[in-house]
Amino acid sequence: MENIFDFLNSILFSKKKISINEENKNTYVPFLINRWLSFYSKDVCNIVNQSVNKFSNFTKEEHFLFLKNMLPKLPLKRLDYVKKKKNDDNGSDDNVSMLAKNLEISKREINQYILCQ
DSSP: OOOHHHHHHIIIIIOOOOOOOTTTTTTOOHHHHHHHHHHHOHHHHHHIIIIITTSOOOOHHHHHHHHHHHSOOOOOOOOOOOOOOOOOOHHHHHHHHHHHHHHTOOHHHHHHHHHHO
16 A cells, blocks of 8 residues: 555656555545645746646546656655744743733733743
8 A cells, every 4th residue: 555655756756657546545635745746846846836736627546647747757855844843941831821821811922022022
């Protein structure tokens, strides 16, 4: 059973023959494929925007075959995306939550006040 990264590798890098059948039809989501393809480079993003997004009435099989045949085999490159950063300020979170409770405003507003000063 293939996952989304197998489909991406087949489209961009290896051109390995993968068929979309009933068991892996649910794992192939055209929106996610387009999204991950746009992470590769601006050129691939433009190709996806100018072709696939304009003619969006493809079935899943047609979408996969269209991208696989249209995009050339590209050099292997890690696809980067922006991860959400976690805040580890436990001491200031307690102070902010106490202030928010006492002043009856949100934590976000207090953080904005702190950043302004």
